[in-house]
Amino acid sequence: xxxxxxxxxxxxxxxxxxxxxxxxxxxxxxxxxxxxxxxxxxxxxxxxxxxxxxxxxxxxxxxxxxxxxxxxxxxxxxxxxxxxxxxxxxxxxxxxxxxxxxxxxxxxxxxxxxxxxxxxxxxxxxxxxxxxxxxxxxxxxxxxxxxxxxxxxxxxxxxxxxxxxxxxxxxxxxxxxxxxxxxxxxxxxxxxxxxxxxxxxxxxxxxxxxxxxxxxxxxxxxxxxxxxxxxxxxxxxxxxxxxxxxxxxxxxxxxxxxxxxxxxxxxxxxxxxxxxxxxxxxxxxxxxxxxxxxxxxxxxxxxxxxxxxxxxxxxxxxxxxxxxxxxxxxxxxxxxxxxxxxxxxxxxxxxxxxxxxxxxxxxxxxxxxxxxxxxxxxxxxxxxxxxxxxxxxxxxxxxxxxxxxxxxxxxxxxxxxxxxxxxx
Numbered sequence: 244x245x246x247x248x249x250x251x252x253x254x255x256x257x258x259x260x261x262x263x264x265x266x267x268x269x270x271x272x273x274x275x276x277x278x279x280x281x282x283x284x285x286x287x288x289x290x291x292x293x294x295x296x297x298x299x300x301x302x303x304x305x306x307x308x309x310x311x312x313x314x315x316x317x318x319x320x321x322x323x324x325x326x327x328x329x330x331x332x333x334x335x336x337x338x339x340x341x342x343x344x345x346x347x348x349x350x351x352x353x354x355x356x357x358x359x360x361x362x363x364x365x366x367x368x369x370x371x372x373x374x375x376x377x378x379x380x381x382x383x384x385x386x387x388x389x390x391x392x393x394x395x396x397x398x399x400x401x402x403x404x405x406x407x408x409x410x411x412x413x414x415x416x417x418x419x420x421x422x423x424x425x426x427x428x429x430x431x432x433x434x435x436x437x438x439x440x441x442x443x444x445x446x447x448x449x450x451x452x453x454x455x456x457x458x459x460x461x462x463x464x465x466x467x468x469x470x471x472x473x474x475x476x477x478x479x480x481x482x483x484x485x486x487x488x489x490x491x492x493x494x495x496x497x498x499x500x501x502x503x504x505x506x507x508x509x510x511x512x513x514x515x516x517x518x519x520x521x522x523x524x525x526x527x528x529x530x531x532x533x534x535x536x537x538x539x540x541x542x543x544x545x546x547x548x549x550x551x552x553x554x555x556x557x558x559x560x561x562x563x564x565x566x567x568x569x570x571x572x573x574x575x576x577x578x579x580x581x582x583x584x585x586x587x588x589x590x591x592x593x594x595x596x597x598x599x600x601x602x603x604x605x606x607x608x609x610x611x612x613x614x615x616x617x618x619x620x621x622x623x624x625x626x627x628x629x630x631x632x633x634x635x636x637x638x639x640x641x642x643x644x645x646x647x648x649x650x651x652x653x654x655x656x657x658x659x660x661x662x663x664x665x666x667x
Contacts, residue, residue: 252379256379256380256382256383257374257379257382257383257512257513257516258509258512258513259383259387260382260383260384260386260387260390260512261386261509261511261512263386263387263390263391264386264387264389264390266390266394267389267390267393267394267397267414269501270393270394270397270398271287271397271410271414272284272287272497272498272501273566273567274397274401274410275287275407276498276567276568276571277568278401278405279407281491281494281495281570282490282491282494283352283407284491284494284495284497284498285485285489285490285491285492285493285494286347286348286349286352286490287352287356287494288481288493288494288497289345289348289481289485289490289493290345290348290352290353290356291356291497292477292478292481292482292493293337293340293341293344293345294337294353294356294357294360295360295474295478296471296474296475296478297333297336297337297340298330298333298360298364299470299471299474300333300468300470300471301329301330301332301333302326302329302364302470305322305325305326305368305371305459308322308459309322309368309371309372309375318442319372319429319433320441320442321459322368322372322459323365323368323426325459325460326364326365326368327365329460330360330361330364333360334357334361337353337357341353347490349407349408351407351408351411351412352407352411354415355411355412355414355415356411356415358412358415358416358418358419359414359415359418359419361419361422362415362418362419362420362421362422363418363422365422365425365426366385366386366389366418366421366422366425369382369385369422369425369426369428369429370382370385370386370425372429372432373385373428373429373432374516374519375519376432376436377519378432379516381428381432385421385424385425385428388421389417389418389421389424392417392421393414393417393418396413396414396417397410397413397414400413429441468608468612469607469608469610469611469612470611471611472608472610472611472612472614472615473607473611473614475611475615475618476588476611476614476615476618476638476641476642477500477503479615479618479619479622480496480500480618480622480626480634480635480637480638481493481496481497483619483622483623483626483634484496484626484630484631484634487626487627487630488626488630492630492631495570495571495574495631496574496577496631496634498567498571499563499571499574499577499578499581500581502551502555502578502581502582503581503582503584503585503588506547506548506551506582506585506589507585507588507589509547510544510547510589510592510593513540513543513544513593514592514593514595514596517536517540517593517596518596518599518600520536521533521536521537521596521597521599521600522600524536524600525600525601533597533600534657537593537594537596537597540593540596541590541591541593541594542590543593544589544590544591544592544593545586545587545589545590547586547589548582548583548585548586548587548588548589548590549586551582551585551586552579552582552583552586555575555578555579555582556579559575559578559579560572560575563575563578574631576632576635577631577632577634577635580632580635580636580638580639581635581638583639584635584638584639584641584642585642587639587642587643587646588642588645588646590646591645591646591649591650594649594650594652594653595607595610595649597653598652598653598656601656601657601660603656603660607649607652609648609652610645610648610649610652611645613644613645613648614641614642614644614645614648615641617640617641617644617645618637618638618640618641621633621636621637621640621641622634622637625637
């Protein structure tokens with residue numbers, strides 16, 4: 244049985260590891276702001292805004308599939324092979340699209356972001372397997388160690404050289420090295436927990452592996468659409484700002500939007516730790532405990548957003564000045580609006596976690612698709628005249644739409660799935 248103490252401990256370990264990783268990524272933004280210029284910052288953000296959605300589209304949310312594979316329907320190696328196969332398609336697509344979508348961005352920035360995404364996606368899948376095996380400490384140790392090395396090397400690179408290309412490649416290569424270490428860690432865990440050999444290479448040599456990967460894609464493609472739409476919450480404002488106000492405004496807005504990402508780390512960590520528990524409660528038919536846990540998590544998410552809003556109100560401008568510069572500090576009002584949007588988003592995110600535990604993966608595409616459409620329409624109306632303020636208001640509108648549809652979707656699915664079981 245999974246106790247509340249263990250869940251809290253696992254969530255704490257995952258949170259600390261994710262905070263460390265986010266700190267490393269945030270440090271890259273700070274180095275760009277402090278040591279280079281707004282144009283480079285805008286190029287980095289624009290590249291992330293193009294590369295990340297494409298990788299997410301081909302991710303098929305394998306992390307969640309691994310964690311919720313309650314009956315061990317597939318070997319971990321099959322999921323890893325599927326990830327490598329999809330990443331290859333993503334890279335080919337980006338090579339074709341970059342001359343068109345990222346023509347004014349340094350090639351070193353584009354290649355570094357792609358390399359980072361490959362390594363990070365591999366590590367993410369490894370952490371998910373370790374979570375499934377209740378090896379939260381091992382996953383957190385690996386993730387934290389990687390982050391400490393990344394932070395150290397980024398600082399060293401910024402001190403040794405003013406070369407932006409060297410700084411970006413240092414960030415990317417470090418991630419790939421640790422992804423290899425993570426795969427080796429999983430290999431040892433498989434031998435210990437499943438008492439079998441790690442069979443990735445023999446799996447990749449057979450055409451059946453490719454066919455099995457395609458089966459995963461065919462079955463779970465709506466998950467990719469769902470996660471892509473969810474990510475567009477961050478990226479659609481960047482696209483419209485770049486179109487109407489230029490690359491520099493994208494960099495400024497993304498710098499304050501990262502506070503939403505920072506709060507999302509806590510939400511993401513709780514979701515990672517609690518999804519196996521929710522899956523366990525559902526399969527054990529403990530429906531009341533399942534609902535109670537979901538409701539508590541939603542309140543926790545809203546509470547985290549409220550705390551962030553209080554901090555933004557009292558020390559937002561000072562914090563932005565210290566971390567970035569006085570130019571970005573002028574966007575304090577935008578920061579408050581973004582945190583209001585995050586307060587709404589953090590609460591209903593856990594309804595998505597509950598749907599994942601129920602293996603209702605495909606239902607969320609409509610939720611986040613509707614939110615993305617609302618965000619795009621709002622941005623097109625508000626951004627041209629209101630700029631970054633308009634983008635922040637559009638985020639609040641989109642979150643309201645998503646929350647309404649997510650609540651309806653969850654309760655319809657909950658009623659559909661559990662009513663027959665309750666009377667059986």
